[in-house]
Amino acid sequence: MADVVIQTTNLSKELTSSLLRRKVRILSGLNLSVAKGETFGLIGPNGAGKTTSIKLMLGLMRATEGKAEILGMPAGDKRALAQVGYLPENPYFYSHLTGREFLDFAGQLFGLGSRERKDRSKELIETVSLAEAADMQMRKYSKGMLQRLGIAQSLINRPAVIFWDEPMSGLDPIGRRDIRQILFGLKEKGTTIFFNSHLLPDVNEVCDRVGVINKGRLIVQEEVKNISAGGSYKDLEDFFLEVINKSESESNARTDQMAAITPEKEAAKPVKSEEEAKP
Amino acid sequence: MTAPHNDLSVIAPVAAIALNAFRETVRDRIIYALIFFAAIVTVLGIVLGSLSVGQDIRILKDIGLAAISFIGGIIAVFAGTNLVYKELERRTIYIIFSKPVSGWQFVLGKYIGLCLCVFVMVVAMGAFLAIIVTALSGSFAGASFFDQIKEITQELSLIYLELLFVTALATFFSTFSTPVLSVLFTLAIWLAGHLGESLLELGKLTQNPFVAQILSIIFYCLPDFAGLTRIRGHLLYGTHPGTEVLTYLVTYVLAYVLMLLVLAAIVTERKEFA
Numbered sequence: 403m404a405d406v407v408i409q410t411t412n413l414s415k416e417l418t419s420s421l422l423r424r425k426v427r428i429l430s431g432l433n434l435s436v437a438k439g440e441t442f443g444l445i446g447p448n449g450a451g452k453t454t455s456i457k458l459m460l461g462l463m464r465a466t467e468g469k470a471e472i473l474g475m476p477a478g479d480k481r482a483l484a485q486v487g488y489l490p491e492n493p494y495f496y497s498h499l500t501g502r503e504f505l506d507f508a509g510q511l512f513g514l515g516s517r518e519r520k521d522r523s524k525e526l527i528e529t530v531s532l533a534e535a536a537d538m539q540m541r542k543y544s545k546g547m548l549q550r551l552g553i554a555q556s557l558i559n560r561p562a563v564i565f566w567d568e569p570m571s572g573l574d575p576i577g578r579r580d581i582r583q584i585l586f587g588l589k590e591k592g593t594t595i596f597f598n599s600h601l602l603p604d605v606n607e608v609c610d611r612v613g614v615i616n617k618g619r620l621i622v623q624e625e626v627k628n629i630s631a632g633g634s635y636k637d638l639e640d641f642f643l644e645v646i647n648k649s650e651s652e653s654n655a656r657t658d659q660m661a662a663i664t665p666e667k668e669a670a671k672p673v674k675s676e677e678e679a680k681p
Numbered sequence: 682m683t684a685p686h687n688d689l690s691v692i693a694p695v696a697a698i699a700l701n702a703f704r705e706t707v708r709d710r711i712i713y714a715l716i717f718f719a720a721i722v723t724v725l726g727i728v729l730g731s732l733s734v735g736q737d738i739r740i741l742k743d744i745g746l747a748a749i750s751f752i753g754g755i756i757a758v759f760a761g762t763n764l765v766y767k768e769l770e771r772r773t774i775y776i777i778f779s780k781p782v783s784g785w786q787f788v789l790g791k792y793i794g795l796c797l798c799v800f801v802m803v804v805a806m807g808a809f810l811a812i813i814v815t816a817l818s819g820s821f822a823g824a825s826f827f828d829q830i831k832e833i834t835q836e837l838s839l840i841y842l843e844l845l846f847v848t849a850l851a852t853f854f855s856t857f858s859t860p861v862l863s864v865l866f867t868l869a870i871w872l873a874g875h876l877g878e879s880l881l882e883l884g885k886l887t888q889n890p891f892v893a894q895i896l897s898i899i900f901y902c903l904p905d906f907a908g909l910t911r912i913r914g915h916l917l918y919g920t921h922p923g924t925e926v927l928t929y930l931v932t933y934v935l936a937y938v939l940m941l942l943v944l945a946a947i948v949t950e951r952k953e954f955a
C-alpha cells in the first residue's frame with residue numbers, strides 16, 4: 403500500500419450549531435483511499451459534506467473522530483501541504499492584486515525562488531488563458547476568470563496531489579473544456595487528483611473512480627468504467643440518482659423505524675433481536 | 682515521488698504575507714483621504730498659530746505631531762482590526778493555510794506589513810511637517826531644516842513606538858473578534874493607556890476601594906502612554922527625559938507587543954476555518 407496518496411479512516415466531523423446549541427454531524431465515518439496517479443471524484447447533492455471532507459483532509463478543519471493522511475502524513479502537515487494544490491469552492495481573492503501578483507504571492511507562500519515564480523506564473527497564465535487579464539487587478543475579474551486564476555494558483559508548486567472543490571463551477575463550456583484539458587495533462591504526469599463536483603458529465607469523462615456522498619455519509623464507491631459497462635445504469639447520472647434515491651429511502655425507513663420504537667426506550671435492540679432470531 | 686520542498690523556508694511566507702498586507706493597505710484609497718485630512722489639520726494649525734500672539738512654532742509642531750499620531754493610529758486600528766476578518770470573509774484564508782504556512786507566520790507577516798505601511802505614512806507626513814515648520818520659522822538655511830528634521834524624527838520615533846503597540850493590539854483582537862468590537866477594544870485600551878496616572882487619581886476620587894483597585898490594575902497592566910507623551914513634551918522643549926525612563930518605556934512597549942503577537946499566533950494556530 404505504498405502507493406496510497408490520500409487516506410481517510412473513519413473521518414468524522416461534528417459542529418455545534420450556535421443557534422440551537424445542538425451538535426450536528428456533517429461527516430460520518432468517511433473511509434477512502436486514493437492511489438497515486440488516480441483521479442477520484444466525490445459527488446453528491448449540495449450540503450452533502452464534500453467541501454467538509456476536503457477541508458478535513460487539508461487540516462483546515464479538525465476531525466472530531468478518525469483521521470486523514472496525505473502522502474503518509476497527518477492532515478495539515480506542512481511537508482505534505484508543500485506538495486498539495488488546492489482550489490477552494492467559489493474562490494474570491496485579493497481585489498487589490500493583479501492576477502500575476504497573486505500567483506507570485508502563492509508561489510512565495512511555498513517558498514519558491516523569484517525566478518521560478520516568474521516562469522511558473524507566466525506558464526500557468528498561458529495554461530488557463532488569462533494572458534490578457536494577468537496584469538489587471540482582480541477586482542475587475544469575472545467569476546470565470548477568478549476560477550481560472552484559482553486553478554492556476556493551485557498548480558504553482560507543481561503539486562503531487564491536487565484537491566479541487568467544484569473546479570467547473572462558474573465556467574462556460576469553453577472554460578470547462580479548458581479545465582478538462584488541464585486535468586488530462588495532470589493525469590498524464592501522474593498527479594493524484596481529488597475533486598468535488600455535482601457536474602456529472604465532467605466527472606464521467608475525467609475520473610477513474612467516483613464516490614457518492616449524501617448527508618455526510620459515503621454511500622458507494624465505484625470505478626467509472628464499471629458503471630455503464632455493468633449495464634444496470636444508463637450513465638453516471640442514472641447511477642447517481644439511483645444511489646441517492648436508495649439512500650434517501652433507506653434513511654427514511656430508518657427514521658420511521660426509530661420513530662415507531664421510540665416509546666420502547668431502547669432504539670437499537672429490536673433490530674438486533676431480529677437479526678439474532680434469523681439463524 | 683520527488684519531494685522538491687524538503688527544506689521549507691521559514692522567512693518566505695512571512696515576507697509574502699507582509700508584502701501583501703502592505704500592498705493592500707497602501708492601495709486602499711481611504712488612507713489618502715486620511716492623510717489629506719492630516720494635512721488640512723496642520724494647515725489649520727498654521728492659520729491658528731499665526732493668529733495667536735507671539736506665534737510659537739512649537740504649537741504648530743505640536744498640532745502637526747498630534748495629527749500624525751492620530752492619523753497613524755487610525756490607520757493602524759482600522760487596517761489591523763480588519764486583517765483576519767477580511768481574509769475570512771473573502772475566503773483567502775483557505776489559500777494561505779492550505780499551503781505550508783503556520784499561524785505565527787501569518788500573524789507576524791500581517792503585523793510587519795502593517796507596521797511598514799504605518800512607517801511609510803508617518804515618514805511622509807513627518808517630512809511634510811518638517812518642510813512647513815522650516816518654511817515658517819523664517820530661515821531656509823540648510824542647518825535649520827536639519828535641526829527640524831532631527832527634532833521631528835525624535836518625536837516621531839516615540840509616536841511610532843506607540844503605533845507599534847496599537848497595531849499589535851488591533852492585530853491581536855482581529856484574530857478572534859469582529860472588526861467593530863476589535864476597533865472598540867483597541868481604542869478603549871489605547872485611550873486608557875493615555876489616561877495613565879489619572880486612572881489612579883480617578884480611583885481616589887470615586888472613594889470606592891473596589892473601583893480604585895480595578896483602575897489601578899488597569900493602570901499597571903497597560904503601557905503608560907501618558908508617560909510617553911510627557912517624554913515627547915520634554916523633547917519638544919529641548920530637555921532630555923533621562924535615558925533610564927526612555928529605555929524602560931521602550932522595552933516595556935516592545936515586550937508588550939511581543940506578548941500580543943504570541944497570543945495572536947496561538948489563537949490563529951488553534952483556529953478552524955469551517
Ligand SMILES: Nc1ncnc2c1ncn2[C@@H]1O[C@H](COP(=O)(O)OP(=O)(O)O)[C@@H](O)[C@H]1O
Pocket residue numbers: 417428446447448449450451452453454455955
Ligand atoms: N461552518 C459551518 N457551520 C454550520 N454548518 C456547516 C458549516 N459548514 C458546513 N456546514 C454544514 O455541513 C454540511 C456539509 O457542508 P459542505 O461540506 O459544504 O457540503 P457540500 O460541499 O457537499 O455542498 C451542510 O449541511 C452545511 O450546511
Ligand SMILES: [Mg+2]
Pocket residue numbers: 449452453454491567598
Ligand atoms: Mg461544497
